[in-house]
Amino acid sequence: MKTSHITVLLNEAIEYLKVEKNCWYVDTTFGGGGHTEQILKRGGKVIAFDFDQNAIKAGEERFKNEIESNQLVLVNKNFTELEETLNSLKKEHSIDEISGILFDFGTSTDQLMNTDRGFSFLGEGELDMRMDQTLGVKAKDLLTLLSEKQLMEIFFQHGGESEAKKIAKAIVSNRKNGVYIKTNKDLAQLVESVKKSRNKTHPATKVFQALRIVVNDELNNIETSLPQAFNSLKKGGRLITISFHEGEDRIAKTTFKTWQEENLATLITKKPVVPTDEAIKENPRCRSAKMRIIEKT
């Protein structure tokens, strides 16, 4: 299956990883396999994680030869299980050390474009939003079960939605009349009808982002896994994060700063690396991307 995902900061990430032949790298967010493919092309070997079953299945077809020749190991797990999984894979595949680890947070275009999964306001499908289909709670469950205050906090804290209160109120008052949000279209229409402010993006963009972050526990996952990545990395190895919103970037920024202050690691760039104007023109979705790089000392 072909991926529709355009890899963000591809050349930049590969350069900063300093890929060397026959060394092992970890791509914690395999997605459409764009970063993995380039590491393999440069002669590196890859252990790649994704908790989305579809992403791993597509990767198994696309990289059949590389898997057979032990250049690529695909793991269908949450990257919160990074350290333990790497320890057992190292034994199984006789891997000495990990030379670099990459996180490219968030969703892939393949996930966003699949209207059955409810990640965006395109088409009509169940408001699901689970990247890992074994997770218990869908976005529509949150909208059915949480209080007005809880919904407001989610929209505000994780989406920065200025009209969070109004939107949460409308959802709960509809519920009282027996009207429940079940699809992405239901939610997009409700937000559109409630919101006053208008800009270039769809009015429901921030609400969709906020729900996705909570359904997939994205910020806790990042917090839990960065120290595991650091522990798993060899001395001199690099850890790279690519984030797409403030919440993700803040965790990487503060964690890296602490390691630098404690002389555990060196920041490779003072400011985050961002996409070029040309890249943003080609792929407007990458406009908010920020890449941070640290090297273990």
Ligand SMILES: C[S@@+](CC[C@H](N)C(=O)[O-])C[C@H]1O[C@@H](n2cnc3c(N)ncnc32)[C@H](O)[C@@H]1O
């Ligand atoms: C932005 S995409 C990665 C795109 C990839 N770098 C490429 O070039 O094709 C993010 C991917 O990470 C996966 N992901 C997000 N959180 C994860 C987690 N906690 N554990 C494992 N995979 C995760 C998503 O399912 C998605 O496929």
